[in-house]
Amino acid sequence: MALSEPVHVTRRLGTTAQVGAIVMAEQAIDTYLDGYGRPDDRAIALDILLRDLARLRFLEPDLDGFVGEVERYIDLLYRDLSRRAA
Structure with a gap:
């Protein structure tokens, strides 16, 4: 199973010490989610991203801190979806 593009x-x-790297990762996630119009589909896409990030943590343990930041962003997106659904 391949990892998703984001x-x-x-x-x-x-793996780089690039300034603004977290913002670029967030933009990649936003672009990925643009392909999913329905809220249910977006929620599934976020779940897939979290699963893939867990696999990335296993493959690249040195990225733990950076992956954690990306996961926090995904959590914010998921909470926003939940609020809109309520």
């Missing part, structure tokens, strides 16, 4: 971006950005 996770590849996260992996690439996490």
Whole structure:
């Protein structure tokens, strides 16, 4: 099973000390989610990203801090979806 595109971006950005890397990772996630119009589909896409990020943590333990930041952003997106659904 391949990792999703935003996770590849996260992996690439996490290995560099590039200024603004977290913002670029967030933009990759937003672009990925643009392909999912329905809230249910977006929630599933976020779940897939979290699963793939967990696999990335296993493959690249040095990226733990960066992956944690990306996961926090995904959590914010998921909470926003939940609020809109309520």
